[in-house]
Amino acid sequence: MANTSRLHLPPTPSRPGERPDFSYLQISAAGEVPRPDVNARARDIAALSVEMVRVLDEADDAVGPWHPHLEAEELQVGLRHMMLTRAFDDRMQRNQRAGKISFYMRSLGEEAVAVAQGMALRPGDMLFPSYRNQGLHIVRGMSLVEMMCQLLSNTGDMCKGRQLPVMYHSARQRLFSISGNLATQFPQAVGWAMAAAIKGEDHLAAGWIGEGSSAEADFHQALLFAAVYQAPVILNVVNNQWAISTFQGYAGGEQRSFAARGPGYGIAGIRVDGNDFLAVHAVTQWAAERARTGAGPTLIELVTYRAAAHSTSDDPSRYRAKDDYAHWPLGDPIERLKRHLIKHGGWSEERHRALQGELEATVAASWKEAVTHGTLNEGPRLDPDLMFEDVFKEMPANLERQRQAMRAERSGESWRK
Amino acid sequence: MANTSRLHLPPTPSRPGERPDFSYLQISAAGEVPRPDVNARARDIAALSVEMVRVLDEADDAVGPWHPHLEAEELQVGLRHMMLTRAFDDRMQRNQRAGKISFYMRSLGEEAVAVAQGMALRPGDMLFPSYRNQGLHIVRGMSLVEMMCQLLSNTGDMCKGRQLPVMYHSARQRLFSISGNLATQFPQAVGWAMAAAIKGEDHLAAGWIGEGSSAEADFHQALLFAAVYQAPVILNVVNNQWAISTFQGYAGGEQRSFAARGPGYGIAGIRVDGNDFLAVHAVTQWAAERARTGAGPTLIELVTYRAAAHSTSDDPSRYRAKDDYAHWPLGDPIERLKRHLIKHGGWSEERHRALQGELEATVAASWKEAVTHGTLNEGPRLDPDLMFEDVFKEMPANLERQRQAMRAERSGESWRK
């Protein structure tokens, strides 16, 4: 039967043993894409959704209408956040390999997405991250110790042991609780934005999902409700080309850009070089202004590459070429911003190396502190009683009884009757 | 709080007491929209999704590249099917009002959609209708008596009494079982088409939903899977402007056409005057050829008007202007084809009147026959034992026991123990 099949299957351009072929990627030259007014109607700027906004050119200069003209100091902060994100990831990856944490997910190669976007937004804006946007938490100032305690499910864990590692949150820093269920946060972000509009507040909401997750129904609900109510929301699809082993073509990326879904719903769609810190910042600011001035929601596709494994449970050598990232045409976001800053921002290899050393030391010191709150195998440990809290605001009688039973069970007593 | 709200709410242009205002509707002139090659790439023909394919002009002539050049006889058959659909609807509506059936849903004003599309497809193509596409059943030759028996849930009911009126099906005629749950059939149609492609068969699938239903997650799943696997499927959104009391703006129609969702997913999208029999036929044939030649799926938006109430349980005077349909700019599909045929197809007012009389007589005769299989209040009646069949292919023991219990209950015996 397979012989006669006429079913189309999206190609995967980089399987083990093959030479990675990224020629499918449509890349605009830096500076090439025009920057429309933030109040432009979605229907009039559809081209933005298939071109690619880029600012940093091959010579490491910032060019074109999307050049955000940020201060060198701000760019240095951005570089620092990205480097810290990567240093944190590196160390946590090694910690997992050493059996010190049970699970981890890196954002290697996509640090510009979360960091530049986080910096382009205001503290009052509410962020609905996925599990691969730790740069947002870094930008918002969540302490490394706090993040590590979450990874350790120890007594400092903000989730009180209920969530898998990397599922951080902070109400105070307006970082929404990360869900293990893909894409659910996307329409929730729209709802948050609708409420902001109903209350007449100036804040916007921003949500992030992977390109693979855009296949979920929640993606559609988010775009639809955002379009209908013109909610002040930024919907970000991080197209890192892979969803575990599955290439972006299986999420629909073979036929059209993900940003192009936006104009289909009457939402501004914009595609950006996700490894170009300046372009990502500029595009996010443009979308934020759009939202704040009542011009409606924006769908941003951030084109990047998942340079590392999906998670510490994953082995990408089973499904993609080993040296794939070396061939990735959009380069590395940290390298690119570094080179730009060396040329234009008073940066240097020396300062870079020094900063790298400083950040690694910070991470190491934080880890030292974090483990004092408990490790995987050694105390202090969260009280298992906590298992029964927060199911409801107030514990109902049956949960109280079960808690007693669990206590008895642990103490070796009989607890029935 | 409402005072400060900045939430956008889509306008509704025709509320009770207002003069209906259809100026929002973007209408192309007949003959104006180009007809691209059936193998054109979706991305190159995005304009089709916001223009409106029309063939019949103000002078009742058929013009332009989409003119399907059908034989007069075929058009007369189309006219007949539309008139039969309307005659059937009229009579069933009156039957419901007279208490002879419990519920009914008319397709008044949208008859061209189902009839022209049904005629443009082949008998081997599988149809996944919504509840308002009875023209498909008429075209495929489902007998009126069979349809009426379904409406009566009598002994001739193909659903054996399990479904609400109008939820017909016929495996032989390749008419899928209609679901009360909106939009579920859309991705099912895609799956059917995927299987046809896998088996290397030439058949296509076509699905229909209302514009209101396009808000459901199933709409997204259908478009996505159709795009990814380039399934041979035609996905039809019947935009009759209303979803019960809710105007199409609340399904996203304020911002962009429904057809425009197609190009966003990399699917051909095409918007057509749904009250223009010739245009609907031409567009459907174009999409069918596309599917059969492996050029992929098509999303068709059929712009029409729900001239009647949503159902016999609905009272549109509560939410829309009374004389709305009189102001609808795309006219009445039967009237328009009739005028064209009088001018060009050997038709006449006399033949029209005669046909009308004949069809009413057919409907009346069919009703007479249908009620011999049972009415709402008089026998013969379906055996309640049937309630327990077809839950599974073979009845499990617990259902057999429940059937016994039900029998005992009905006979007034005790059946426990």
Added chain:
Amino acid sequence: MNLVQALNSAMDVMLGRDPSVVLMGEDIGYFGGVFRVTEGLQRKYGEHRVLDTPIAEGGIVATAIGMAVNGLRPVAEIQFADYIYPGFDQIASELARLRYRSAGDFHAPVTIRTPCGGGIRGGQTHSQSPESIFTHVCGLKVVMPSNPYDAKGLLISAIEDDDPVIFFEPKRLYNGPFDGDPGKPAVPWSTHPKGEVPEGHYRVPIAKAEVVRPGSDLTIISYGTMVHVAQAAAAAQGIDAEIIDLRSLSPLDEETICASVCKTGRCVIAHEATRFSGFGAELTAIVQEHCFWNLLAPIQRVTGWDTPYPHAFEWEYFPNQARFAAAFRVAMESA
């Protein structure tokens, strides 16, 4: 008031008292809802507090969660309980567990109202009673009133509750109590004591059952429409039944239930939903565990059959007085 008016009044009161309360759903705004439960509220409180929505139950629940996280108290209507499933993932995976997974730092006080149950010739897609499924999801409160007074008080409690509440409305009771006999003339709520509903604010507590009739022969545990059928059936069979209207399914008032069964020693449990893994199963399990030594006969369940709700056989499907009578016979047996 009838049950529709009581629900309407509850929302009216809450919209008036609390500016963070918003209503949302399909056809609920301008039109006032297909069952007219929100009639007049958009006119009174504005389009920004009473929102018409797309036909997208998943989107309705998801955006309600986001709105709640941002300080509102959304009351979302799902037009029929049969259509709640597209929103199931957002309910079970998100709404129910947000407080837990964020250790209380986030929560979403959303109320989801939805008409359920049969007896209105709605066929298999307008008659379902899916409450049992929701009772299995930790973190949700699940309630179902059986009369206008409780409906209003419970809905106010639900809206004020900081936990999510799934609020089932037995639609067969909207216009009057129903004793299971479709042949009898309809009775309006005005003839029923629970049809007397105060205009203003009051609460009926969640997690508290009501003994609607004390008795000594056996205990009937029920909720929604079946409370009325049970009363009629017991009366018809001359059984001095203690009848409990649960009102809240989760959290459950185990105390009231078990006290009653331990007293009477006999128990019949009734709901409209299909039997297999219906809520009657959990009730049976709890009662047999706590009242085992007092039970004089096996607990009986009166339920819908394990089939979809068939349009043409509505009254053969509906748990009627005859089905109660048969259950009474077994429950009244002795060893």
Added chain:
Amino acid sequence: MNLVQALNSAMDVMLGRDPSVVLMGEDIGYFGGVFRVTEGLQRKYGEHRVLDTPIAEGGIVATAIGMAVNGLRPVAEIQFADYIYPGFDQIASELARLRYRSAGDFHAPVTIRTPCGGGIRGGQTHSQSPESIFTHVCGLKVVMPSNPYDAKGLLISAIEDDDPVIFFEPKRLYNGPFDGDPGKPAVPWSTHPKGEVPEGHYRVPIAKAEVVRPGSDLTIISYGTMVHVAQAAAAAQGIDAEIIDLRSLSPLDEETICASVCKTGRCVIAHEATRFSGFGAELTAIVQEHCFWNLLAPIQRVTGWDTPYPHAFEWEYFPNQARFAAAFRVAMESA
């Protein structure tokens, strides 16, 4: 074979025998699935028989239904049972009821495979056991094997079945039986008699429970991982338990269950899922109804607590041998 290999073998056999069988799911094709259950099958049968899909559980189920209506027998994988809810509407409203609503003119022989259960540090979104919810949906068959032999035979039966089957795979058992003690070294399936799995085609019938250990003190009814924990717990407590592995939850083999409990007079029911409205409730209700006069003590349930499955408290949550021991004590009491 271990349980993963047994499932793989079942699909291999069926892909080879029946050209209408197709597999579909997230990461199941080239990669062979995150648990490697479909490893090598795409290479062997081609990309058109073993389909990678978008991450869209709703779309997977919906297109599987359409494919089945067009003559195929899709076996769809949902990567984790926790992620089945986006497909719930298509399962409950469509897949389960297509045959019924079309009076048998259409049907959709779809098998949905999904790994469930905890014990792998998966936290609240990779550990759920939602089987009870599916048993409440008429028209679905629901099965869960506890060992490789049954897994293969049941999966072949499921694929060949003309009704839809939800096939739960207790993922903690993929690589070996598990007695509930995470401290003990892992045991491979090769040491277990049910790890011996024939290469070719064979069936284990749906709707037939297995008495995995005869006994006279009490009856333990269980399925999936708990079958092994129950055995270890009974052995540890020196209880001569009759242990029943249900294998099929719906349709249920009531006969085997009730015969056993009527014989022993005592009953413990065990599952990993949360207790409230879990499948143990239905089992309790059936047993007490049919064995009431034989029961010597209240039926006890050994289950997960009524909370989400918390990452850090996995072993306080997991129904362990101590929980069984406590249940045994009550079940062995006498009046």
